[in-house]
Amino acid sequence: MPRAPMYDVDEVMEQAIDVFLEHGFHGTVMDEIIARTDFNRRGFYLEFGSKQAFLYRVIQFYIDTQLQRVIAALESDSGVQAIDDFFSRYLALIGGRGCLLINCVAELGFDDPTIRDMGRHYIDRLQIDFIACVEQAVNHHELRPETNIEAIALQLTSYVQGFAINAILAQDADELKLATQTLLRGNR
Amino acid sequence: MPRAPMYDVDEVMEQAIDVFLEHGFHGTVMDEIIARTDFNRRGFYLEFGSKQAFLYRVIQFYIDTQLQRVIAALESDSGVQAIDDFFSRYLALIGGRGCLLINCVAELGFDDPTIRDMGRHYIDRLQIDFIACVEQAVNHHELRPETNIEAIALQLTSYVQGFAINAILAQDADELKLATQTLLRGNR
DNA sequence: CCTTTTAAAGAATTATTATTCTTTAGCCTA
């Protein structure tokens, strides 16, 4: 029997997310991936085949774990509270780092259909979940009955992308948090 | 007297904007810049020094001409009409292409302070101009007096970033336009 | 405790791409 691999793929994914968030896809060099994830070059190519295939895996992992956990707030709970939860979790996720999926869409989206599709699915899901939440809120009399549900949901979906960009620009996490509070308060 | 250069720097800038929008900074190779702008390698390095210095010039040009023209809607006119104008011009600018500044912030912002500063100035200016517009709208009784001016302005600023991302993902310009109309209608 | 298998480490290679250099030829002036 040969020795077992020392790296845990999930852990490597987590580490890779940080690296790609810092430098983007093309800005990240293999040397840094190797240095900052705990596995070796040969293992890398045996497991993933190429840097690009690796990126796809990392993004999918990011969606399935990080973003999934945030969106879950919208799907488990419901109404206004769910939306508050969502934004509070989302801010915690992207604060000081931005969103890997949105960054990759901005960097590669025009050229790369795979990434564009991932982005579209994510946005669609967000929109659908927001609609359900706002609908619930109306039903529970948390929002006025004449509320334009689709429009409000679309606003919320847009905020999310806006935050992802702001997270890169904001000096510190607090600034972003404050902005979010101001933004959501105004909507009541 | 030597022969005069054949290229017009402003024209080169316009052409370069398209290339960088398509492939991002690192994804754009010099060969394509040379092929699609009408000037030559030597001229390029004489004029700009490096690909990175060139990017800065192109972004600044993009801000000073394209984005400036759009933001002007907020500064010349005023009130709700100005905001409508702004979004209609902005959509025309980014439809099917996205926003060069936002893309560069997403790709390089974490690593590159110069670009981060450009992004911050842009967002700050947007926010200030929106505040002035919303204030005017309240004064002219286009919006209710209890309107939370800062919060509404922040919402609008966020939409702008959200649109920039959506423009990359939307199949066609119409989809984006429709979404925008829905979004703004809901806010009245 | 030796053999086999393959993981780890990192050196070597290859590919790509930014930058520089060389050649050619156009334009202006004298």
Place this chain on the structure above:
DNA sequence: TAGGCTAAAGAATAATAATTCTTTAAAAGG
């Protein structure tokens, strides 16, 4: 129209970075 200057074109070089290869050694089973 000849000469000098420099723009255009693109070949050559240098730098960087992705991928592959080689060596070393750790673990499991006999």
